[in-house]
Amino acid sequence: MIEKVRVHEIAKELGIASKDVLEKAKKMGLEVKSAQSVVTMEQAEGLANFIMNGEPIQEIQKEKESPKAKNDTPKKEEAPQVEKKLQETEPSTKETKEILKEEPSKSEVSQTDLKKDETTKEESVKDKAQIKSEKNTSSIKVVEPVAARQIKKTGLKIVKKKKPKQEEVYEAPKKQAPVSSYGKVSAEVLEELAQKKKSKQSSAPTRKKETGTKIDIFGGSMSEVSMDMDDQVTLLDLNSTERAPLPAEEPRKPRTPKPIGRNANKRQAPRGRRVSRDKRKKYIKPNQEEEIVTHVEIPEDIRVYEFAEAIKRPMSEVIKVLFDLGLMMTKNDFLGNDEIEILSEEFDVEVTIVDPKDAFNYEEDLAQDIEKDPDATKRPPVITIMGHVDHGKTSLLDAIRKAKVSEGEAGGITQHIGAYTVQQNGEAITFLDTPGHAAFSHMRQRGTDVTDIIVIVVAADDGVKPQTLEVIKIAKESGAPVIVALNKMDKETAQPDMVKGQMAEHGISPVDWGGDVEFIPVSAKSGMGIDDLLENILITAEVLELRANENAMAKATVVESSLEKGRGPVATVIVQNGTLKVGDYVVCGSSYGRIKALIDENNKQIKSLLPSYTAVVVGLNEVPASGEVMMAMESDKEAKEYAQKRHEYDRHIELSHSTKSTLEDMTSMIAEGKLKSLKVVLKTDVHGTLEALKESLSELRNDEVKINIISSGVGGITENDVELVSNSENCVLLGFNVRPTGSVKALAKQKNVDIRTYSIIYKLLDDITMMLTGMMAPKFTEENTGQAEVRDTFKIPKGMVAGCVVVDGKLVRGGMVRVIRDGVVIYEGELTSLKRFKDDVEEVGNGYECGVVISGYDDVIVGDTIETFKKIEQKISL
Ligand SMILES: Nc1nc2c(ncn2[C@@H]2O[C@H](COP(=O)(O)OP(=O)(O)OP(=O)(O)O)[C@@H](O)[C@H]2O)c(=O)[nH]1
Numbered sequence: 060m061i062e063k064v065r066v067h068e069i070a071k072e073l074g075i076a077s078k079d080v081l082e083k084a085k086k087m088g089l090e091v092k093s094a095q096s097v098v099t100m101e102q103a104e105g106l107a108n109f110i111m112n113g114e115p116i117q118e119i120q121k122e123k124e125s126p127k128a129k130n131d132t133p134k135k136e137e138a139p140q141v142e143k144k145l146q147e148t149e150p151s152t153k154e155t156k157e158i159l160k161e162e163p164s165k166s167e168v169s170q171t172d173l174k175k176d177e178t179t180k181e182e183s184v185k186d187k188a189q190i191k192s193e194k195n196t197s198s199i200k201v202v203e204p205v206a207a208r209q210i211k212k213t214g215l216k217i218v219k220k221k222k223p224k225q226e227e228v229y230e231a232p233k234k235q236a237p238v239s240s241y242g243k244v245s246a247e248v249l250e251e252l253a254q255k256k257k258s259k260q261s262s263a264p265t266r267k268k269e270t271g272t273k274i275d276i277f278g279g280s281m282s283e284v285s286m287d288m289d290d291q292v293t294l295l296d297l298n299s300t301e302r303a304p305l306p307a308e309e310p311r312k313p314r315t316p317k318p319i320g321r322n323a324n325k326r327q328a329p330r331g332r333r334v335s336r337d338k339r340k341k342y343i344k345p346n347q348e349e350e351i352v353t354h355v356e357i358p359e360d361i362r363v364y365e366f367a368e369a370i371k372r373p374m375s376e377v378i379k380v381l382f383d384l385g386l387m388m389t390k391n392d393f394l395g396n397d398e399i400e401i402l403s404e405e406f407d408v409e410v411t412i413v414d415p416k417d418a419f420n421y422e423e424d425l426a427q428d429i430e431k432d433p434d435a436t437k438r439p440p441v442i443t444i445m446g447h448v449d450h451g452k453t454s455l456l457d458a459i460r461k462a463k464v465s466e467g468e469a470g471g472i473t474q475h476i477g478a479y480t481v482q483q484n485g486e487a488i489t490f491l492d493t494p495g496h497a498a499f500s501h502m503r504q505r506g507t508d509v510t511d512i513i514v515i516v517v518a519a520d521d522g523v524k525p526q527t528l529e530v531i532k533i534a535k536e537s538g539a540p541v542i543v544a545l546n547k548m549d550k551e552t553a554q555p556d557m558v559k560g561q562m563a564e565h566g567i568s569p570v571d572w573g574g575d576v577e578f579i580p581v582s583a584k585s586g587m588g589i590d591d592l593l594e595n596i597l598i599t600a601e602v603l604e605l606r607a608n609e610n611a612m613a614k615a616t617v618v619e620s621s622l623e624k625g626r627g628p629v630a631t632v633i634v635q636n637g638t639l640k641v642g643d644y645v646v647c648g649s650s651y652g653r654i655k656a657l658i659d660e661n662n663k664q665i666k667s668l669l670p671s672y673t674a675v676v677v678g679l680n681e682v683p684a685s686g687e688v689m690m691a692m693e694s695d696k697e698a699k700e701y702a703q704k705r706h707e708y709d710r711h712i713e714l715s716h717s718t719k720s721t722l723e724d725m726t727s728m729i730a731e732g733k734l735k736s737l738k739v740v741l742k743t744d745v746h747g748t749l750e751a752l753k754e755s756l757s758e759l760r761n762d763e764v765k766i767n768i769i770s771s772g773v774g775g776i777t778e779n780d781v782e783l784v785s786n787s788e789n790c791v792l793l794g795f796n797v798r799p800t801g802s803v804k805a806l807a808k809q810k811n812v813d814i815r816t817y818s819i820i821y822k823l824l825d826d827i828t829m830m831l832t833g834m835m836a837p838k839f840t841e842e843n844t845g846q847a848e849v850r851d852t853f854k855i856p857k858g859m860v861a862g863c864v865v866v867d868g869k870l871v872r873g874g875m876v877r878v879i880r881d882g883v884v885i886y887e888g889e890l891t892s893l894k895r896f897k898d899d900v901e902e903v904g905n906g907y908e909c910g911v912v913i914s915g916y917d918d919v920i921v922g923d924t925i926e927t928f929k930k931i932e933q934k935i936s937l
Pocket residue numbers: 446447448449450451452453454455465471472473494495496546547548549550581582583584585
């Protein structure tokens with residue numbers, strides 16, 4: 060009797076949907092209708108081959124029609140029988156037979172493999188133990204060789220053929236490209252994959268030879284098949300390169316189902332993890348159509364879903380494997396080293412842990428040790444002026460530069476970092492003008508990165524203020540020397556000693572008090588002490604021995620960036636080493652380009668920029684973030700490569716972050732669901748302001764409302780921005796120092812989009828705070844007016860009149876009412892009418908009788924208490 064097997068059983072064994080098996084079976088010409096349809100073992104075998112390798116085995120179908128073939132019992136067939144059977148098939152299979160003669164049959168291969176598996180079993184266990192111990196001592200994953208792992212595989216499974224070795228007839232597939240460390244496939248990888256696909260297609264005819272061989276995929280009756288390890292039959296690994304070159308005359312042994320590999324002694328093995336590992340095997344069979352990843356480079360911090368993406372396997376499979384290990388992990392959980400190790404083994408993927416930042420760390424790649432550079436010469440100091448709002452930072456800088464910068468500033472507040480170089484007695488000093496508003500605190504911190512000396516401005520008439528303390532903290536953290544400018548000394552109310560005392564309390568002790576910080580009395584208004592301040596700066600710089608090599612490849616830092624009409628992305632940079640020249644190829648974070656122009660602070664085009672000098676760089680492909688390091692490169696290609704890698708990384712982080720914030724945990728998700736948010740599309744003139752505003756806006760939140768910046772960018776308001784806002788609910792378009800143009804305005808009007816533009820940060824923040832408070836649910840307090848006892852009730856057409864006597868306070872009309880029975884509130888609603896005798900009254904005082912009708916409620920009974928109260932809305936603030 061012919062052994063038969065159902066379609067769904069084949070599907071189950073192959074780990075694919077019955078539907079797909081059915082489809083393939085039909086393509087092969089098998090008469091199957093549903094998942095319950097049966098096929099012979101030979102047909103199953105052919106079908107499996109077809110599904111796995113994409114080649115139908117014609118002879119299976121033919122056999123089905125051949126009475127001889129029908130009478131053959133394929134159970135535990137031996138290779139000679141296979142050959143015999145093939146000789147008996149129709150002439151049309153002649154070609155296949157010839158091919159078969161050329162190559163060893165799969166059955167032969169299988170027997171040898173079984174033997175091989177058995178002999179290598181012990182070795183592989185040993186290997187594994189060794190590898191385990193190695194892995195435990197290292198965070199970098201060293202995955203055992205693919206071949207070793209194949210041998211260890213056990214259980215009922217259909218193993219895919221690994222890439223064949225290069226032979227005359229075989230076209231060797233291209234080497235598997237490691238998947239990008241970010242789980243995303245780079246353009247190069249994609250290209251390689253595309254080529255691989257092509258080569259696969261072109262090699263299809265040669266593969267037909269391989270699949271023309273008859274194999275017993277189930278090794279006997281399906282009824283014998285179960286997931287119990289003792290009954291397991293190991294199927295041929297058609298992908299194994301080891302097995303192909305076996306000689307055809309290899310003696311064949313009958314295949315008997317028996318356990319092999321590391322699970323062979325399952326019963327003796329300790330229970331728990333090992334057992335669950337066996338179970339896991341069924342999850343890790345790769346779908347035939349899926350690409351097999353054999354090597355992957357991943358970052359150390361990787362989430363479950365990112366790992367699944369990297370190895371190109373369904374996330375559910377990865378989660379299942381972890382689950383079977385007793386690890387309840389969700390897709391967003393980070394994998395530890397142990398989990399990565401286990402997963403790499405289970406999915407047969409060699410894992411290399413890499414720091415993704417290494418790929419684009421040009422600063423490190425091109426590190427310049429100025430300290431040891433013999434060609435380094437003296438460079439000017441870079442000064443950052445910091446201080447509390449309105450203590451006179453801009454005025455001081457103006458006084459130094461003899462220019463009135465603050466006059467042109469909107470609202471009188473410095474909006475972003477500016478950088479200027481001044482000359483004092485023939486020596487250059489570069490100043491970074493950092494703004495005083497709290498929104499810029501992290502920009503200030505960034506400013507210290509390139510700062511040699513920090514000047515803390517304190518108004519002598521005002522003393523130490525919160526932002527002064529913040530600045531002291533930043534200065535201490537940066538380790539840069541500090542000079543205190545005691546400003547507004549022209550004022551009568553100036554108390555320099557008071558300021559010195561306050562500063563000393565916070566660890567900034569004046570030199571004349573025995574400390575180490577110079578306190579220079581100045582007046583930005585009168586110009587008093589300015590020279591003294593500059594002299595002191597130069598003396599301090601002298602001590603610092605600031606040096607740079609003008610001939611080195613340029614390294615600069617972006618202090619400010621924006622998108623300018625006609626110029627495109629521009630960045631104000633301060634050179635730290637080398638000389639930045641027009642024509643230089645540069646990389647700057649994720650942006651790169653060739654410097655088209657350098658424009659100095661006086662708006663003049665210059666050819667080159669020396670260390671500690673600042674200028675605006677034109678020629679980048681996109682706006683870089685402030686604080687980003689710009690480096691000159693040998694070629695455009697090199698710069699582009701770094702930038703692209705960084706771009707890819709940034710994108711990954713962005714995606715990763717967005718998933719993280721939305722799925723942090725169930726509880727917070729529920730909470731977020733209740734949370735009302737104001738969506739914001741934000742456009743600003745410069746990058747620094749954008750970041751500062753984003754930070755300040757994100758701080759405007761409480762348990763109930765929050766800001767959700769759905770889009771932000773540097774540059775003018777565009778029609779796209781308007782479209783985005785019009786398609787979102789509760790969304791507002793904010794512009795800072797940018798204005799909508801004619802067509803954008805028209806579209807906004809048409810789409811009813813409200814564009815709010817500002818030029819003063821606190822005005823923007825105030826407005827948004829107002830909007831948010833408007834969105835918050837009103838908060839009410841309750842004012843009880845009085846209570847009355849129900850003494851009688853009368854039914855009327857409109858409901859029930861409760862005849863009451865006021866016992867406390869007064870009953871008031873127009874408010875809310877509650878019915879209390881035995882101390883329990885049984886109803887709360889509105890008071891419909893309040894009457895004294897037949898007259899409607901506004902209120903009824905204590906001790907008086909009245910009639911009360913409650914809207915929609917007529918179950919009042921004698922003895923109830925009726926209470927009137929008012930809800931008073933509270934003013935809400937964030
Ligand atoms: N009398 C007097 N007034 C000064 C002096 N320096 C600055 N001011 C005034 O103080 C106010 C604030 O000065 P700014 O230079 O704008 O202060 P700032 O610290 O740069 O302020 P933000 O940019 O808002 O952080 C202005 O009205 C100045 O005219 C000074 O030395 N003497």
